[in-house]
Amino acid sequence: MAQKYDKADVERRMTGAVESLKGDLSGLRTGRANVALLDPVMVEVYGALMPLNQVATVSAPEPRMLSVQVWDRANVIPVEKGIARSNLGLNPSIDGQTLRLPLPDLTEERRKDLAKLAGKYAEGAKIAIRNVRRDAMELLKDDEKKKQISEDERKRLEDEVQTLTDRYIKDVDAATEAKEKEILQR
Helix, strand or coil: CCCCCCHHHHHHHHHHHHHHHHHHHHCCCCCCCCHHHHCCCEEEECCEEEEHHHCEEEEEEECCEEEEEECCHHHHHHHHHHHHHCCCCCCCEEECCEEEEECCCCCHHHHHHHHHHHHHHHHHHHHHHHHHHHHHHHHHHHHHHCCCCCHHHHHHHHHHHHHHHHHHHHHHHHHHHHHHHHHHCC
């Protein structure tokens, strides 16, 4: 069935991109242990890539320590590899089915790396928002071709889509700027 332009769907998808970014940013550490730090970690188990929280329990028993309790002993090594691949700068030590992750002090270089990573996450969110804009614009052109809307209506709706895009890009910039400021402060 042919799709039709739907403003609510466009807003939902753009909001999803911003929320996804905020989740990614919450995983960037700022010096204190936070279980959200491991949210972006994916682990290859049972022949599939799964989020860490689906194979283990993450806790913060101390201000500078995370603990990962793996549910299945066979998944301890894959969880360790997933954490290593995540590029978070954490070195787990294995104790049975528990991985302990001491959080090292953030060096100036590591702070800058984390700020760059925040920027990379932001760029991904902006791309997602622009892709939603592109899809909406294509739907509007299709609607006009099918004579469901007039040329004037298409132009008005395209302006509306661009306004939404600009608003969500500003949200991305604001969230990223706040996180970078938090990362870079000592």
